[in-house]
Amino acid sequence: MAVIVTGAGSGIGRATALAFAAQGAPVLIADLNAEGAAQTAKLADGPTVTVVGDLSEQAVVDRVVATAAEEFGGITTLINNAGVMDSMSPVGQVGDAEWERIIRINLTAPFMLTRAALPHLLAGGGGTIVNVASEAGLRGSAAGAAYTAAKHGVIGLTRSLAVTYRERGLRTNAVAPGGVVTSIMSGLSLNQEGMDVLLPFHGAAGRIAEPEQIAAAIMFLASDAAAHVNGVILPVDWGWSAI
Template sequence: METGLKGKKVIVTGGGSGIGRAAVLAFAAEGASVLVADINGAKALAAAEEARAAGVTAEAVVGDLGSPEVVDEVIRTALDVLGGVDVLVNNAGIMDDMSATADVTDETWERLIRINLTAPFLLTRAVLPHMRARGEGSIVFTASEASLRGGASGTAYTASKHGVMGLVKSTAVMYRDHGIRVNAIAPGGTATDISIGTPTSVDGPTALGRYAQNIGRVADAKEQAAAIVFLASDAASNVNGAILPVDNGWAAV
């Protein structure tokens, strides 16, 4: 498969661990330069070092991507160090505590929406002028099985990931005539270090537990990264506005 990614400049958020780290290394293996953005400084720096070991330019930016100042730093560093932005991977995200709607606290709701939806919106808005000026670009989001159904996670996480799906589709339509493609993967169960908070009541976990048997095999982070690289690459040149389940058939059950 010809990816056309050699020499491309890629931003990966949440790139210090899990799916993000696997994507950083997969892009580096294709010869792309990578900016690793993550709130965990040690992990961001380690992932960037691993990418450099593959012979590409790599840099790390540490901070909370829900902050406009951090987003500005990510874009500025990509332009100054990598020389531009060809691909944005909006991967950073957090889980909720599986709470049902009546049990979701204001703090949980606001935190999930800020990190899972507002942060990728801010980054997408920031890169679009640069991609539009060049007449091409690819943006890939990490959505979720919870983007496709109501029984995969708690209310706050599910709402945030449904919002991601809307952001993907709207942006794809708005910018397809400018050579910019916007897609997402929807991972099912995947072995990462993302943490789940302690539920505040039994309502959410009890309801969700009825559907847990449908999850199937738990994926490796590299399997999710391979799908991200595909959507970012020339091999998916006519794929736009798609939400690709990478879930061993969970979405088909």
């Protein structure tokens, strides 16, 4: 299987790329951070190729897909993981620039990459897509307005793909992580009003996951063990979504 993993320079993306490589799959490592992508490639136990760039740009998306197809002879698996966090701002305090950035990176970029990869996936008989949604895609109290809207959109995109392309052999599922030990919050300036509202709900999150635990769920959904699983949004959140 030839795999594209976005946001593979750190966190969940790195853990997922390394897990696929450990199974012998060739992996395209896509990330905005060149140093992080190179480090993932260095750690990988198997063939990799790296593409560095902003996946919210169509030219970068096209380069990712073309490189994977040329280097590996096709694409069987797409992991849409790359994403950024918002400032936890409520709707009334979200500026246009933040809204557009969060939606474009977290929702539009996975859409564009999926659209570009679809001909290759379908040519090979379908393959699998796993999108990384979030607990914020299941409720309104896990993030700010922009991130919450984007991750709800990822879940809608996942379900639409599952229905539309199942008869052509494509399975599309998503994981919805709760808290994870990653750098996604690094450097953010958080909105105090939003945090005052949201923090009490975050107390229900419970145990924080390691990236490898989310990667394990992604690997399952992409594997033959999940051959009859399609359109599922799998919470990996220590029971947060059950509360």
